[in-house]
Amino acid sequence: MYEELKQQVYDANLALQQHGLVVFTWGNVSGLDRNRGVMAIKPSGVSYDDLTPEDIVLVDLQGHIVAGDLRPSSDTPTHLELYRSFPGLGGICHTHSLYATMWAQAQRPIPCFGTTHADHFYGPVPVTDALTCGEIDGPYEENTGKLIVRRFAGLDPLQMPAVLVANHGPFTWGRGPDQAVENAVVLEQVAQMAYGTLAINHGQNAILQALLDRHYLRKHGPGAYYGQKKTME
C-alpha cells in the first residue's frame, strides 16, 4: 500500500549520498502521501549502506508510527511541522552539506547573485532566527519547524523551496522527495557560488528583479519554456 512511497523515499535518501551531500548519517529525506496523511521517512542513525526500502518508517501527521520496526529520524517533528503548515509540500530534505551549512552557521541569507540561483529560488534564500533558550529546551525539533514556518510569513514555500536554519543547516522541499533532493543539490551549488562571488567582490549586489523574474518564470509557472514538457512543476 505504501510500497511506492517507501521506495521513492528510499531512492531520494540514496540520491542524497550519490550527490555527495551527506557524511555518515547526516541527512534525511521524507515523502508525504497527503491523501492518507502518512509520511515516510528515513530511520534514525541508519547508515546509507545498510538502508533498505523496508527500513523506511511510516508515521502519521501527528508523529504516531503507522508502520516500521525502527525509530524514525530524530528530525521527524520538524518535517511534520512543515507538512502541516505548507500545503503544497510532498517531500522534505535535510542535510549538513558544506556550503549551505556555512551560510546557516554565518546566519546570513544567500543573496541571489545570478541566474543559477534565479532558476530555482525566487529571491534570497532566507535564514531563520536563532532559537531562544526556551525553544531549545522545549520540544526542540518541533520548534525548529515552527521557526521555519515563522520565517516564511509572506513567502511562498513553493517559490522558495529552501531555508537555512541558523546555527544548524539547510532544509529543502518540493512536490515530492526527488524534488526536495534536487533542491538540496542546487542549494549547495548556489551556496558555493555565492561564497566565491563575495570573496571576489565583497560589495556585489543582488541581480535585478527583472532578471530574477525572467529566469524563475522561464522554468516555473504557466509560461515556462525550458525543457521538453509543456508545463513544469
Place this chain on the structure above:
Amino acid sequence: MYEELKQQVYDANLALQQHGLVVFTWGNVSGLDRNRGVMAIKPSGVSYDDLTPEDIVLVDLQGHIVAGDLRPSSDTPTHLELYRSFPGLGGICHTHSLYATMWAQAQRPIPCFGTTHADHFYGPVPVTDALTCGEIDGPYEENTGKLIVRRFAGLDPLQMPAVLVANHGPFTWGRGPDQAVENAVVLEQVAQMAYGTLAINHGQNAILQALLDRHYLRKHGPGAYYGQKKTME
C-alpha cells in the same frame, strides 16, 4: 548527412559532464556546419544520462528546426547570435561551472595572472555589462548573444574564446565543439587559480605583455612550437 555533426555535438556534451563542469542539465554545447548553415545543439532539459546522438536537434541560423523531435536548448538564440557574428566559430559551449560563474556573478574580468591563462586566452577574460530591464524583458536569449558581441568590439573571438556573462555564467567557443569544451575546462581552472591568487595577494598585477605574447604564440599561430603538429589551432 548530419550524423557526424550530431555525434560530435553529442560527444562534446558528454565531455562536459565527464570534466565535472555540469550539474543536472546546466550546460549545452553546439556545433555548426557553416557550409550548410546548420547548427546541432543539445535538446532543452534532457539529462546527460538519457541523451543519445539522435536527440541532438538541428536548426538553421535563423533558429528554424531542420530536424529533431525535441525542443532545442533554451539558449539556442544566444548560440545563433554568436555564430552569425563571429565567422570563425564552429562550436560553442555554455556552462554554470563553479569558479567561472563566481567571476561572472562578481562582474569582474579574470585577470591574466599566469602562463596557464596565457596559453589559452590572449588577455583578461572579459565580462559583459549587465542586461538592462528592457533587454531582459525582450528576446532575452538573443539579447544575451548581442550583449556578448557588443563586448567583443575590438577583440578577436578566436584569440579570446571565452566570455563571462554578468550575473549568469561563462560561454566558450572554438573551431569545433570539442575545442569549445576544452576552453570551458581551461576557463574553470584559470578562474579558480585567479580566485586563489587574489586571496593570497590582493594587489597582484597581471603578467607582462611580453610573457602573454610568448605563451599565447607558443601554442597558437604560425610560429607555434608546442605539441607534435607543425601548426595548431
Place this chain on the structure above:
Amino acid sequence: MYEELKQQVYDANLALQQHGLVVFTWGNVSGLDRNRGVMAIKPSGVSYDDLTPEDIVLVDLQGHIVAGDLRPSSDTPTHLELYRSFPGLGGICHTHSLYATMWAQAQRPIPCFGTTHADHFYGPVPVTDALTCGEIDGPYEENTGKLIVRRFAGLDPLQMPAVLVANHGPFTWGRGPDQAVENAVVLEQVAQMAYGTLAINHGQNAILQALLDRHYLRKHGPGAYYGQKKTME
C-alpha cells in the same frame, strides 16, 4: 590472541584512507587492549596499499615491542602518553587532513558554530601551545603527548575527542579505533565549515550553550535519543 585488535586497527587505518584524510603515509591509527596493556599501531612509513593486518605492531604502554617485525609509527610515544593519561581511550588517530591542519597551523581553536560540531564535540576544539625549543629537542613525540594532556586540564577527553597540535595537525580518539577515525572525519568537516563560516561572517559568534547541550546530549549520555540503540556514546 591479538588478532582481533590488529584487524580493528588495520581496518581503521584503511578507513582513514577511504575517507580521503591521508596522503601517502601521513596518518596512523592505534587501538588499545587496556586489560592486557597492549597497544596495536600502524608501522612507520608503510603505504596503505601495502599494509596487511599482520604488519600491525604491538607495543606495551612503555613502548616496548610485544610483537611485530616492523618499527611502529614514529608517533607511538604520543599515542602512549595519551593512553596513559586518558583512562577511557581505546583508539587514537592522527592525520594531516587539510582543514583541521589549517586550524592547527593557524594556532586557533575551532569555535562551535553549529549543530554538526555540537553533535560530536562538546565545545570549541582546543589547540595546544607551541612546543618550546627545549621540548622539541628532547623526547619530541612524547612531549607532544604531554602538551596535549596539559591542554586538557579541566576538559573531559571523552566529551572532547579531538585536539589540534599547534604547527602540526589533529589527533582524535574514542572508545575504539573506529570511533577515533569517525571523529577524524567529523573534525575535518567541522573544520571546513568553520573556515567558511568565518569567511562569510568574520564576526560570527559561537552557538548558545543551550544549543550545544541539546545537541551533544541528544547523541551522547543517558538521555540520548538519536539512532536505534538505547544508549549511545
Place this chain on the structure above:
Amino acid sequence: MYEELKQQVYDANLALQQHGLVVFTWGNVSGLDRNRGVMAIKPSGVSYDDLTPEDIVLVDLQGHIVAGDLRPSSDTPTHLELYRSFPGLGGICHTHSLYATMWAQAQRPIPCFGTTHADHFYGPVPVTDALTCGEIDGPYEENTGKLIVRRFAGLDPLQMPAVLVANHGPFTWGRGPDQAVENAVVLEQVAQMAYGTLAINHGQNAILQALLDRHYLRKHGPGAYYGQKKTME
C-alpha cells in the same frame, strides 16, 4: 638500454595524473641517467591516455635527441638547465597544480607553517623573480631554468626540492622521477594548507627553526628514524 629509464619516466608521468595534478597535457616529468648523460622526458602535447613508454623521448644534456620519434616537452631546456646546475638531481617534474600555481602567480614564497611542510621542504618554498622582457624574448625555457638556478644561490636543491616560477607554476625534483612526483604531490598539499592557514590567521608566523630541524631531520639525513629503512634519501 634505456628501457628502464623510459619506463620510470612513463610511470612517473602517469602518477602525476593519478594524483590529480594535471589537466590535459599540463605537466611533464623527466629522469636522468647521469652516467650516460641522457635524459628521458615526456613528448610535447601528448595526452596521458595515449602515452606509452615507447613515446618517451631521450635527449642528451645539450638537448640533442638521442632516440624517439616525437618532439620532447617544450619545457625540455628548463629541465636540462636544472640537471646541469644541480648535481644531485635524477628526476624533475613540472605541473600547473592548482594551489602551488596560485602561490606562483601571487609571487609569494610558501611559508613553513607546520610539520607537513617541514617533513619535506627545509624552509619556505622559494619563488623566483619574474623574467624580464629580454629574458622572455630570448631562449625562454632555458632562461626559466637559469632563473631558478639564480634563485637557489645559497640553497641546497636536495633540501629544497621545489620552486615556484613567478607567473607560471611549480617545478619539483628529487633523486629520481618518482621522488620528483612525490614532492609535487606534497607541494600541492602544503600550498593548500598554507593558503587556508593565512585565511584563518592573516598574521600567522612560520614555525620555529628547532621544529623545522626536528621534522626535516627525522625523515632525512643520517639520523632519520621515520619509516622502516635505516637511512632514507
